Amino acid sequence: MNAPYASPAHRPASAAAVAAAAKKLDAHVRAIVSWHFSPATGSPFWLEWARKARWNPAKEVKGFKDLLRFPNFADDLLRDEPNERWVPKAYAKRPYMIFETGGTTGMPKQRVSWQDHLIDYSEFSLTLEDRYFPKNSHWLMAGPTGPRRLRLAIEHLANIRGGSCYHLDLDPRWVKRCLGKGDYAQAEAYKEHVVDQAITILRNRKNIHCLFTTPKILEAMAERTSLVGLGIKGVFCGGTSMTPQVVRFLSEEVLEGKAQFVPTYGNTLMGLACSLPVSANDGWSVTYHAPQPRAVLRVVNPDDATQDVAVGAWGRVELTTLTKEFFMPRLLERDEAMRKQPTARYPWDGVADVRPFGAQSGKIIEGVY
Amino acid sequence: MSAIHIPALRFGVPYRSVDTLSTTGAQVSQVNSGLIRRDMLRIADAAAELQDIPSKRLLAICHDAGEFFLSGRVPVGDAGQEQTADDYVRQTSASCGLPHALVRNNMGKIAHVLLEMGAILKGLTRGLDLSVLDAGMGEQQGVPVSFYRTADSLGVVLPSNSPGVNSLWIPAIALKVPVALKPGRDDPWTPYRIAQSLIAAGCPRSALSFYPTSHEGAHALLAAAGRSLLFGDASITKRYAGDPRVELHGPGYSKVLIGADRIEGWRDLIEVLASSVAANGGRSCINASTIIVPAHGRELAAALARRLAEVIPRDADDPQAVLAGFANPVMAESINAAIDHDLEEPGAIDLSAQARATPRLLQHQGRTFLQPTVVFCQSSGHALANREFLFPYCSVLEMPQDEMLSRIGPSLVVSAITDDHAWRRELLASPLIHRLNLGAMPTSHVHWDQPHEGNLFEVLYRRRAVQTVA
Structure with a gap:
């Protein structure tokens, strides 16, 4: 009899593995909190926060559960606070990189970084299969560029795997602005412009076997040509939520069942949550696991974010980032997901079938037509 | 199965x-x-x-x-x-x-x-x-x-x-x-x-x-x-x-217009009006959602409300059933609340509420219904004067015949009940009317050779x- 799991990686984690991961997380939490809340190493923002809060996280936080003493992180702080306020004293003399997230108009949210994006993608590289993402082959980065860390991170990923990375210009803020104004024709024209750039590169440069892009651009590229025919063997995708049907369609039809489709969930604040291998055996459902202990994802009760929902239930996604460069406790993401049990590959909670928070709420329609 | x-x-x-x-x-x-x-x-x-x-x-x-x-x-x-x-x-x-x-x-x-x-x-x-x-x-x-x-x-x-x-x-x-x-x-x-x-x-x-x-x-x-x-x-x-x-x-905003030459016989038109509003459960864009008359508006609205009060929720398999239930009760509740909210604006009265003993929103055999509703509006500017809902709803407005064409707005179907030749010519020339029924014909009446x-x-x-x- 076959095991009822899509792959060995999908097997539930053993109790011992879960306990070991939790222990490792608690130790990491103690180290990171101590780092950010100690005068010798901490950042001005968090040191001042602790003074006002009248408790000392460096001493009182013993493990991950103690982070519930922090309120949900207000992401406006990343827009309003000067970036210098987030710099740990230990890094005070090192110029930092600034990466942005989202944004259409006004001041965007920013975070400082030195090595985090490189570490995240080096770790992610270890999860890629060489037969689909061949070493020493080139990549095409057909995703958002500009002030996003993806621009550098994908190039780093290509480089550490022995290849180079081709790029194109893609400003998602322009697309958002077009859609916001109801200018769908302009948004469509911009998508065509992006796809033109991508296909031109693929047709004129050899040895590009790996692609990073978003689901929409991937679909649009494949409406013009066979990506497999142009040599693509693996696609690493991120950027928007994907239903199981979309994942199946991209795998079976867009990539013709020949190239591997690797969905990820991530952003500038988290790093990269990896998925277990997707397949029909698992109903094409995508479960992501945070790059723990550097980041932790919880699925929480939307009405009381201190409470986890039960395994198998839907809730809002909460992110905690825990690196020496950046500490961000309990940010409520604008996504909801189903909580999944720890697995053999990732012995901590997963988040499945991520979709925009509130996606299931309805609207009232007036009129008869 | x-x-x-x-x-x-x-x-x-x-x-x-x-x-x-x-x-x-x-x-x-x-x-x-x-x-x-x-x-x-x-x-x-x-x-x-x-x-x-x-x-x-x-x-x-x-x-x-x-x-x-x-x-x-x-x-x-x-x-x-x-x-x-x-x-x-x-x-x-x-x-x-x-x-x-x-x-x-x-x-x-x-x-x-x-x-x-x-x-x-x-x-x-x-x-x-x-x-x-x-x-x-x-x-x-x-x-x-x-x-x-x-x-x-x-x-x-x-x-x-x-x-x-x-x-x-x-x-x-x-x-x-x-x-x-x-x-x-x-x-x-x-x-x-x-x-x-x-x-x-x-x-x-x-x-x-x-x-x-x-x-x-x-x-x-x-x-x-x-x-x-x-x-x-x-x-x-x-x-x-x-x-x-x-x-x-989109929404049809279909209407019945009664000319000055026919309004004194309004009592004889109640069945045509009721059919315009309530045929097919009031669920078609060719159902009338507004009736415009040059006189007797309030009396006509009250009589129509009494006639439509006979249209009540029945079992799904009742051959007499004409009212449709809502698969999604929340939609019915929202529509009901929207109408009640707009009735708070002065200048409109729900005559159906006076014509039946039961509330507009009703449960029957586990299904949710909205019962027919006729609202008399004193002005075409009232929030309920030109609305269309997914059940038999209509407003009744009173205005001089020569103002009607300038006030109706885009209308999928207009049934114009008049023998006034000059006004018929104006109606035929109106770019606002998609389909024109001339005479005492419900808006819901369809000849298939007329797309x-x-x-x-x-x-x-x-x-x-x-x-x-x-």
């Missing part, structure tokens, strides 16, 4: 999606927008297959499909289940809320279009010899004519209000244009049964695609199809205003000049 899963149809071939949505009685596959776009890249092949079938044969296929639709057993679901006509009535009633009697009524309208496709096309094409469509050219009244298809596909974004609207897209098959249908959430049954009836009658599968999908999928369909019919509220249709590829079917809204032949074909060497 075992649990039904209604699959998508990709060129007529069942496709079970991983994503599903529940409607009463079935799980329905939901396809993603990219899948629709990808399929539509190949739709020209389906059009070519349909083009090769003589029109005469297509008419025969439609006729046979009409019989299958009306009384046959056709496949439903993807597990080998079959659906009888009675199954269809029960299932559609359960998911849409229409009583069985109205579903059967709508079924008859759809079957009529299939059975009488020759006559329908005669109306749409103004008597064109259909062999012209087979050959691309021919003669009409001794003059050479040529028509060409403007599109390889007709996309149709359907509502759930009433099955009858499906009759509008069916002629596309006989006009050699494949269809890609996005069903309304609560009525996957009707377009699926029509498609299966056509397939059973010999229509090429490739001509019939059925894509239950999200709003995003609907937009993908509208962007990819050569021509489309879009049923939806203003929030959806406004994106396509001015797009010549898309024929919009309901738009003309599908004109949407799908264009005439070209043609000259040949003798």
Whole structure:
């Protein structure tokens, strides 16, 4: 009899593995909190926060559960606070990189970084299969560029795997602005412009076997040509939520069942949550696991974010980032997901079938037509 | 019958999606927008297959499909289940809320279009010899004519209000244009049964695609199809205003206007008015939502309210049932709350509330109903003066006859009850009226040789000049 799991990686984690991961997380939490809340190493923002809060996280936080003493992180702080306020004293003399997230108009949210994006993608590289993402082959980065860390991170990923990375210009803020104004024709024209750039590169440069892009651009590229025919063997995708049907369609039809489709969930604040291998055996459902202990994802009760929902239930996604460069406790993401049990590959909670928070709420329609 | 899963149809071939949505009685596959776009890249092949079938044969296929639709057993679901006509009535009633009697009524309208496709096309094409469509050219009244298809596909974004609207897209098959249908959430049954009836009658599968999908999928369909019919509220249709590829079917804001010459006989018109407001459960865009009179407004509104108070919730299988329930009770509650809210604005009175002993919102046999509501408004500027809801609702306004045409706004159907020749000429000249009924005729009355809204032949074909060497 076959095991009822899509792959060995999908097997539930053993109790011992879960306990070991939790222990490792608690130790990491103690180290990171101590780092950010100690005068010798901490950042001005968090040191001042602790003074006002009248408790000392460096001493009182013993493990991950103690982070519930922090309120949900207000992401406006990343827009309003000067970036210098987030710099740990230990890094005070090192110029930092600034990466942005989202944004259409006004001041965007920013975070400082030195090595985090490189570490995240080096770790992610270890999860890629060489037969689909061949070493020493080139990549095409057909995703958002500009002030996003993806621009550098994908190039780093290509480089550490022995290849180079081709790029194109893609400003998602322009697309958002077009859609916001109801200018769908302009948004469509911009998508065509992006796809033109991508296909031109693929047709004129050899040895590009790996692609990073978003689901929409991937679909649009494949409406013009066979990506497999142009040599693509693996696609690493991120950027928007994907239903199981979309994942199946991209795998079976867009990539013709020949190239591997690797969905990820991530952003500038988290790093990269990896998925277990997707397949029909698992109903094409995508479960992501945070790059723990550097980041932790919880699925929480939307009405009381201190409470986890039960395994198998839907809730809002909460992110905690825990690196020496950046500490961000309990940010409520604008996504909801189903909580999944720890697995053999990732012995901590997963988040499945991520979709925009509130996606299931309805609207009232007036009129008869 | 075992649990039904209604699959998508990709060129007529069942496709079970991983994503599903529940409607009463079935799980329905939901396809993603990219899948629709990808399929539509190949739709020209389906059009070519349909083009090769003589029109005469297509008419025969439609006729046979009409019989299958009306009384046959056709496949439903993807597990080998079959659906009888009675199954269809029960299932559609359960998911849409229409009583069985109205579903059967709508079924008859759809079957009529299939059975009488020759006559329908005669109306749409103004008597064109259909062999012209087979050959691309021919003669009409001794003059050479040529028509060409403007599109390889007709996309149709359907509502759930009433099955009858499906009759509008069916002629596309006989006009050699494949269809890609996005069903309304609560009525996957009707377009699926029509498609299966056509397939059973010999229509090429490739001509019939059925894509239950999200709003995003609907937009993908509208962007990819050569021509489309879009049923939806203003929030959806406004994106396509001015797009010549898309024929919009938004709220109708249909009206009855009574002329000064006929108003003294208003008591004799109550049945016409009641039928205009409440036929088909008040669920059609051709139902009147406003009645405008030059005098006796309040009295007429009160009498109409009393007449419509006789229309009460009944069991779904009661042959007398005319009122439709709401599959989604929240929608009924929201509409009810919206009307109550606007009644707080001075200048309007709910005369139905005085005419019946029960509240507008009512539960009956576990289903939620909104009972007919007639509101007399003192001014055309009142919030309730020009509204349209998914149940028998109408406002009654009083204004001088010579102001009516400047106040009605865009109206899908106007029934103008007048013998005033000069005013009739003004009504005929009005660009605001899509369909004009002259005389004491309900707005809901349809002659199929007078296309309901738009003309599908004109949407799908264009005439070209043609000259040949003798």
